[in-house]
Amino acid sequence: MTKTDAPFVSLNIAILTLSDTRTRENDTSGDLIEERARNAGHQVVQRALVREDMDRLRAQFRDWIADSGIDVIISTGGTGMTRRDITPEAVHPFITKPIPGFGELFRMLSYQEIGTSTIQSRADAGIADGTVIFMLPGSTNACRLGMDKIILSQLDSRHRPCNLIELLPRIRRA
Numbered sequence: 001m002t003k004t005d006a007p008f009v010s011l012n013i014a015i016l017t018l019s020d021t022r023t024r025e026n027d028t029s030g031d032l033i034e035e036r037a038r039n040a041g042h043q044v045v046q047r048a049l050v051r052e053d054m055d056r057l058r059a060q061f062r063d064w065i066a067d068s069g070i071d072v073i074i075s076t077g078g079t080g081m082t083r084r085d086i087t088p089e090a091v092h093p094f095i096t097k098p099i100p101g102f103g104e105l106f107r108m109l110s111y112q113e114i115g116t117s118t119i120q121s122r123a124d125a126g127i128a129d130g131t132v133i134f135m136l137p138g139s140t141n142a143c144r145l146g147m148d149k150i151i152l153s154q155l156d157s158r159h160r161p162c163n164l165i166e167l168l169p170r171i172r173r174a
Contacts, residue, residue: 009157009165011071013037014046014064018057018077018087019138024049029076029136029143036147037074042155045069052078057090065094065128071168072155073131074147077138079122087135088122095126095133097171102134102150109149110142130172132164 015037017030024030027049034044046064050056057078064070078087102125110118123146124135132155136146157165 003156003158004160006158008041011042011155011165012045012069013042013072013074014067014070015044015048016060016064016073016075017047017049017138018052018075019049020051020084022049022077022138028140029138032140032143033074033076033136033147036144036152037155040152040156042072052084052086054086054090057086058093061091061094061128061133065131065133070131073133074136074151075134076136076143079124079135079137081120081122085122088124091124091126091128091133091135094128096129097127099125099127105150106136106146109145113141113145127171130168132168 015030015033017027030047034047037044048060050060061073064073075087078085103123106123107118107121110121121137121142123137126133134146134151136143153159154164156163
């Protein structure tokens with residue numbers, strides 16, 4: 001894929017880590033997402049760590065979706081197969097446009113690294129009232145793959161043949 005001479009558009013990104021065990025001090029996945037987003041030229045305007053509790057999780061997503069100062073939410077954690085992994089279930093009621101290709105591409109790329117274990121990932125993405133949401137696994141390696149191989153290019157207004165940013169004005173238009 002190529003980049004054009006189009007101007008770069010800096011986005012306001014919120015990062016949400018879902019975990020019962022991580023703290024801000026050892027949240028390597030959230031740190032990686034923040035580093036990659038900032039290095040790409042975006043602003044990290046919010047960052048939170050929430051226990052895997054449906055009500056708390058939905059409240060955090062609801063608040064950030066309603067915040068006109070947030071363009072993109074990137075979450076890490078809660079996309080696995082256990083009872084505590086509830087991120088997709090928490091987010092899906094807010095999704096107005098699913099982006100199924102994200103999860104499909106993530107698992108395809110992940111297969112190259114971890115083989116068939118990728119079927120245990122429920123990485124997903126969608127649009128919620130004009131806010132782009134990416135749901136990544138909690139693994140730092142999975143976050144690296146998602147950011148480096150998919151998300152950053154789609155959040156780059158210069159990426160061709162197309163990117164999510166050039167669609168945002170039409171996505172947000174009522």
